[in-house]
Amino acid sequence: MTTNIVPMIETSNNELVVSSEQIATGAGVEHRATLQLIETNRAELEEFGQIAFEMRSGEVRAQGGTGRPTRVALLNEPQAMLLMTFQRNTAQVKAFKVALIKEFKRLAEAQRFDPATLTRMDILRMAMESETRVHQLESKIEADAGKVAYVDEHVDPKDVTLFRTVCRNLQINESDLRKALIYRRWIYVSNTYIMGGYTVKEYAAHHNFQAYFKVCKYHNKKTGSVTNRETLKVTPEGVAAITRFVEKLTKEYGSVRDALPHLEIKYNQRKGIAA
Numbered sequence: 079m080t081t082n083i084v085p086m087i088e089t090s091n092n093e094l095v096v097s098s099e100q101i102a103t104g105a106g107v108e109h110r111a112t113l114q115l116i117e118t119n120r121a122e123l124e125e126f127g128q129i130a131f132e133m134r135s136g137e138v139r140a141q142g143g144t145g146r147p148t149r150v151a152l153l154n155e156p157q158a159m160l161l162m163t164f165q166r167n168t169a170q171v172k173a174f175k176v177a178l179i180k181e182f183k184r185l186a187e188a189q190r191f192d193p194a195t196l197t198r199m200d201i202l203r204m205a206m207e208s209e210t211r212v213h214q215l216e217s218k219i220e221a222d223a224g225k226v227a228y229v230d231e232h233v234d235p236k237d238v239t240l241f242r243t244v245c246r247n248l249q250i251n252e253s254d255l256r257k258a259l260i261y262r263r264w265i266y267v268s269n270t271y272i273m274g275g276y277t278v279k280e281y282a283a284h285h286n287f288q289a290y291f292k293v294c295k296y297h298n299k300k301t302g303s304v305t306n307r308e309t310l311k312v313t314p315e316g317v318a319a320i321t322r323f324v325e326k327l328t329k330e331y332g333s334v335r336d337a338l339p340h341l342e343i344k345y346n347q348r349k350g351i352a353a
Contacts, residue, residue: 085174085181088152090130094185096158096178098151099134104174105165109148112161116151119164122286125262126156127326155182156319163289238292238311248324254334255320256281258327261341263348265291265310281310290316 085104087094102112116123123129130152153161158178165171245252259265268282283291294311312320324334331337 085178087181087185090152093154094182095130095152095154096182098153099148101153101158101161101174101178104170104178105162106168106170107165113149113151115164116153116161119161119286123153123157123160125264126160126322127154129153129157155186156322158182160286163286238294238313239317240309240311244312244317244320248321250324250334254338255324257338258323258334258341259320261338261345262323263287263345269308278307280308283310287316289313290319 085096085100087096089095098112098116099109102109105112116129120129132150132152133147134150135147159175162171162175162178241255242252245255248255256265260267263284264287265281265283267279269280271278282293290313291310292313293308295308327334327337331340
């Protein structure tokens with residue numbers, strides 16, 4: 079299914095964004111309902127950066143003058159995609175998701191950096207995006223209301239990536255990444271047990287981030303058998319999100335490891351624990 083609405087993507091502080099008005103129009107809902115949805119889920123949305131708001135002039139009236147100014151939210155791509163998962167999954171919403179992803183992708187490709195100005199993280203991000211291009215979210219957008227059902231139905235086990243592979247490509251420590259994702263409440267330790275004298279941890283994804291991960295049965299390469307143990311792997315959408323997350327931490331703190339103390343303080347504050 080397609081939509082006649084072509085999303086109007088804007089640029090704010092050198093970042094591609096879409097307005098809450100555009101999302102409301104595309105989803106076929108009232109703008110005030112979209113703003114309320116943003117406020118209700120603001121903490122989760124701001125995992126991907128602070129949301130910008132601005133006042134815009136009202137529409138020009140036929141009889142003269144303009145309507146009341148409108149408060150508008152500007153969402154970057156991951157914020158917009160996450161917000162769309164909170165919408166009721168109507169046919170119009172599904173079609174608009176596809177249109178929104180395509181427009182963000184088209185403009186992002188048009189804004190590719192000059193190779194001479196690329197940073198190491200730019201190169202890594204582009205390499206990861208190239209590796210997962212065939213698995214873009216737009217080919218898997220026929221999701222139902224539950225993120226778990228979406229991942230189970232549309233993400234094939236052979237398409238997911240091991241944490242250590244993601245970390246190797248990003249040149250970061252796997253333990254550091256897992257801690258960072260726990261502190262930002264993307265994942266959590268779901269089970270702990272002793273095996274062969276070692277403590278083994280199993281992980282699961284928090285509800286709002288289950289589209290980024292898939293729980294898979296552990297495959298023993300030596301014996302070729304599948305055990306009852308479970309391991310959390312990363313979906314193609316998750317690879318792209320983690321790459322952006324690592325780039326953001328590196329830019330703000332110098333590295334993922336240097337970011338951990340700051341993330342831990344915020345994590346404890348959210349839990350009501352004195353840092």
